[in-house]
Structures are given as structure tokens and as C-alpha cells.
Amino acid sequence: MEEFLATMSKEDSLNYELSMLYKQWGYKEYRMAKFEEYSFYSDNRDFLSGKGILAFNNSDGRLMALKPDITLSIVKNAKLTCALTKLYYNESVFRMSDSTMDYKEIKQTGVEVLGKVDDYLVAEVLSLAAKSLKTIDKDFVLSVSHMSFIPSLLSELGIGENARKEIIRCVNGKNTHDLRSICEKNGVSADKTELLAKLAGINGRFDDVIPVLADLACNEEMKKACDELSFIAASMRKSPLAERLRVDLSVLNNTEYYNGIIFQGYVEKAPSAVLSGGRYDKLAGKLRENTQAIGFAVYLDNLNLYYNKKREYDSDILILFDSADSSENLLALVEGFVDKGFSVRAEHTVPEGYRAKTVYAYENGALKEVTSC
Amino acid sequence: MLNIALPKGRLGDKVYELFASIGYDCSEIYSDNRKLVFENEENGVRYLLVKPSDVAVYIAHGAADIGVVGKDILEEGDFDIYELLDLGLGKCNMCVAAPNDYVEDFDRPLRVATKFVNIAKNYYISLNREIEIIKLNGSIEIAPLLGLTDVIVDIVESGKTLKENNLRVYEKIMPISARLIANKSSYKFKGADIDRLMQKLQEELAK
Numbered sequence: 001m002e003e004f005l006a007t008m009s010k011e012d013s014l015n016y017e018l019s020m021l022y023k024q025w026g027y028k029e030y031r032m033a034k035f036e037e038y039s040f041y042s043d044n045r046d047f048l049s050g051k052g053i054l055a056f057n058n059s060d061g062r063l064m065a066l067k068p069d070i071t072l073s074i075v076k077n078a079k080l081t082c083a084l085t086k087l088y089y090n091e092s093v094f095r096m097s098d099s100t101m102d103y104k105e106i107k108q109t110g111v112e113v114l115g116k117v118d119d120y121l122v123a124e125v126l127s128l129a130a131k132s133l134k135t136i137d138k139d140f141v142l143s144v145s146h147m148s149f150i151p152s153l154l155s156e157l158g159i160g161e162n163a164r165k166e167i168i169r170c171v172n173g174k175n176t177h178d179l180r181s182i183c184e185k186n187g188v189s190a191d192k193t194e195l196l197a198k199l200a201g202i203n204g205r206f207d208d209v210i211p212v213l214a215d216l217a218c219n220e221e222m223k224k225a226c227d228e229l230s231f232i233a234a235s236m237r238k239s240p241l242a243e244r245l246r247v248d249l250s251v252l253n254n255t256e257y258y259n260g261i262i263f264q265g266y267v268e269k270a271p272s273a274v275l276s277g278g279r280y281d282k283l284a285g286k287l288r289e290n291t292q293a294i295g296f297a298v299y300l301d302n303l304n305l306y307y308n309k310k311r312e313y314d315s316d317i318l319i320l321f322d323s324a325d326s327s328e329n330l331l332a333l334v335e336g337f338v339d340k341g342f343s344v345r346a347e348h349t350v351p352e353g354y355r356a357k358t359v360y361a362y363e364n365g366a367l368k369e370v371t372s373c
Numbered sequence: 374m375l376n377i378a379l380p381k382g383r384l385g386d387k388v389y390e391l392f393a394s395i396g397y398d399c400s401e402i403y404s405d406n407r408k409l410v411f412e413n414e415e416n417g418v419r420y421l422l423v424k425p426s427d428v429a430v431y432i433a434h435g436a437a438d439i440g441v442v443g444k445d446i447l448e449e450g451d452f453d454i455y456e457l458l459d460l461g462l463g464k465c466n467m468c469v470a471a472p473n474d475y476v477e478d479f480d481r482p483l484r485v486a487t488k489f490v491n492i493a494k495n496y497y498i499s500l501n502r503e504i505e506i507i508k509l510n511g512s513i514e515i516a517p518l519l520g521l522t523d524v525i526v527d528i529v530e531s532g533k534t535l536k537e538n539n540l541r542v543y544e545k546i547m548p549i550s551a552r553l554i555a556n557k558s559s560y561k562f563k564g565a566d567i568d569r570l571m572q573k574l575q576e577e578l579a580k
Contacts, residue, residue, distance in 0.1 A: 141561040173454065174456070174457060175455075175457075266558045270435070271433070271556055272557060273557070273558075
């Protein structure tokens, strides 16, 4: 199987490996249509945070959209037949690309859990996120944050929406110098400003950071968040992947939709996050009554670029044959090689730039090694 | 090895001197040649000299781990990076400037010449003022003199160019200075090295 995966592109092999991983953990594959009514996405445009929606009129005049997001669609459409629904998907979304400012098809895989989400499920989803990252690259970091920390502190400051947005932008960028001046301009007290700056800078292993956070927690929500992070640390302690987890409170997301644990995953060769997820009870509750949810998406686009598998040869064997000759034995010979695990290409001439470990000429019903190319 | 993107020019020279003073020197950088990449394996640094407006692009795409860039560039673009430190170098202001005798007419949209389209747009959105932007790439000061626009939005350092063209600062938008930025993924994997450099920079700047 490993040899087979080695012949695939990074994106294709990840698709396969991650699907197997999610299946092993009892998640069911969820397939969906490529289109959905535009109004559904426009009603939840904030959740898409300016990703752009590709819309068109279908044959009966209804305005439709090519899916810009998977989570929204799953939360709205998945059949919740039991207390807990565990799903995984392999889908494409269509969004505006930041680099080309044009629409782009982006391949995504991920998991969603809908129902009653408890501490165990949070730990399970985090563990799956870590395993997904490890499948991409053993050098990975999963940055974990909690939506109750900084947002709950911001709610106490009595500042306007614009100032709040500016502060969140500074926190996302670990920009404590501008954060201090925005706080000063908006009359935030010096001790709260310093607390915000400290929280924005926090980035470290769970066991090192949790005692610091426990000291800094100054309201009930922050204390509860600290307990939740402690539970995760305890649950993950025995896992070899635990050393790859960091608490980083600069990871923040839309407070209207997300609550609780949120996280982003990085691998060494990719310049930006390749995995993003978290608990989104607020969004789930908006679309389905009494439903909590947690999940994550792995962004497979561009991974082929950063993890380009350079293969020495296009195939192990190239067989050159002349169609004028009888080729009745040829198929059996090719099948024989394939059954032994070799990759084989049968051709009339050597394709331009083709590299094969061994080249055979098929003559008179037999193979004769000629030269390598 | 830390890959550091520096802006070519006066600001880059100042920043390099600052980095060299805290132990990240690379004497090859002074050699008179057209090379754009300089490495000092011993100090664990590789400097890339790039166009100032491209520094943040190199960082955002992970071609360099950290870099130094003006706040004007960061505000004009939308880069998913960490902005770790205000170096306090290259201080100036982003301003609205107008002819000395300019009186604003609120009956019509304001015509603005600038190369900082997003900064101008965001500033006037915050004032709820309707504007028309004319994007220029240089000699912005000429626009109001020729009646092309009412005002300009540009960086003002000493104000000398404005004065020589009979213009004055009409409104200050924001202070600008050089910022130390980092690629988010690099910070996850080289965080200890970046924090060490940042600590040394903070100590040096505090002197």
C-alpha cells in the first residue's frame, strides 16, 4: 500500500489516508451536491468572512451558489438520526483566491460532529486534527485557543464595535504595540491593556501555559476556559502527539459563530495554516435547534506545491512494442509485472522526457532489455 | 537559519546596522556587487534584499521568516502575518495634504489622489465621507496643483516637499514606522530563534 501511495500526488494520497483515518474513528462519509440556494449563504455571509460566493441562475430562475463552504451545508442538511452525528467529507469549495482575486476550486477534507458535544468529543476532535496534520508532515504544530478568553475580556471593556475589531486584528497579528495605543485611545485601563497584551503573546506548551492562564483569568468565563484547556491537556497527556500542541490565544475567530475551543494547524513546509477548526455551537444553534457542533477542515490545495514528490522515474518499466508485430503475449507480460508491484507503461516509442528504470523491447513474443531512459 | 527580508534602500541600511549591532551581522552585505542574498552560516542568518513594498509579500508566502517593513505597506495590503515589534525607525505620518488656501467643499464627493488606495478608502469610510480616488504612482503633490484632485493622501516625513509645492498637512491619518514582521508558520517552528532576536532588538532599542 505504501508503494501505491508513493505513486500518488500529495493531495490524492492525503485524501485516501485521511478518509481511512476518519473511518477508523467511526466517522461516516458525507457527500453533498455542488450547488445550494444562494440565499442560504448570503444569510450567513459573516461566517464566510468575505470569501466570495460564485452565483448563477438555474433553469427555473432560482439564484444558486457553488458551495463556498462545507460546514454551513452539513449543519443545515445532515440528517441527525441519533444523539451524535459524526461525519467526514472530501469536497471542493469555490471561493475567491487571495492571490489571484479570482474564483478558485479548493479541495477540502474534514470532520464535523453534531449533537451534544462534551469534553471527550472536544479531545477526540483535537486528537484527530493532530493525527491529520501528522499525516501531512511529522513536523507540525496545532495551535489551540479558547473563544472565552480574549472575547470575554473585551466584553468587559465597554468599547465600541470598531475598537473591538481593531483589537482583535492586533491580537491575531500578535501586534501588542498597536494594541496598546488602540486601548489608550479608547480609554481602556492600563491593567486591562497589559492583560490583553500578555494574553495575545501567549504561545507555549499546555503544561507550561495553563498555570499562567489560571493566574491571569479574571472572570468566570476565563476560569471555565482554563478548566477546559486543563481537561484537554490531561486527556492528551498520554498521546505522543501532545508535544505538538500549543496554546496560542492569538488564534481568534468570529465570536458570533464560534465558542469554546478553536484551533489552527501548521506544517513546516506550508507558509500558512493548513487546518482550521473549532467549536461552533452558536452557528449550529442558529440553523438547528438544540444542536452543538465541533469540526475542522484540512485545506488540501497547494500541498502538492509544498510537498512535491520528486520521483526518479515515471515508471519502473517501459515496454516498447510495434503494433505491426503480434502482441498476444504482451498483456500477460504487463499484468505479470503489475502483479509483482512494478509500475509499467507499454508504448510504441519513448514519450518525450520519459524516465523508466528499465526499458524492454517486445520482439517475437519476448522481452529484451534495451537501455534505460 | 533565519531568513530575513530587508527593504532595499535607506531604511534597509539602518535596519541592517541595527541587526548587526545585536550579533546578526553578515559583512558580505557591504560588498559592492548585485547579489540580493547574503548568508552568514555562523550567525544563522540569511538576508534577502527586496523592494520595500514586496517585503510583506515574501513573508506572507513563507519565502522569508521575518522582515522589516513600513506600517504604510502593512495597512495598504492585507497580509496574514505577525507584526511583532515597532522598531521606531523611519518615523513619518500618513497624511491628507491640500493646497495652502484649500477650503473643503462638503456639497460634493472629495477627489483624492494617492498611491495608498486602501488606506485612503478606509480613512474616509471611517469619516463617512464620499470620495473619488485617483490612483497615482508618484509625484502625487502635483495632482491638487493642477486641479486633478482636491487633496492627496501620502506619507509626510519633514513636510519639505509639501511646502515647496504650496501644500500643507490638512489631516493626520496615522503615524508610520518600521515594523518587525514574521510569517505565521515560521513563528510556529522557529519561534525560539525569532523571540531571541526580538528580545535583543528590544534591549538595543531601549538603550
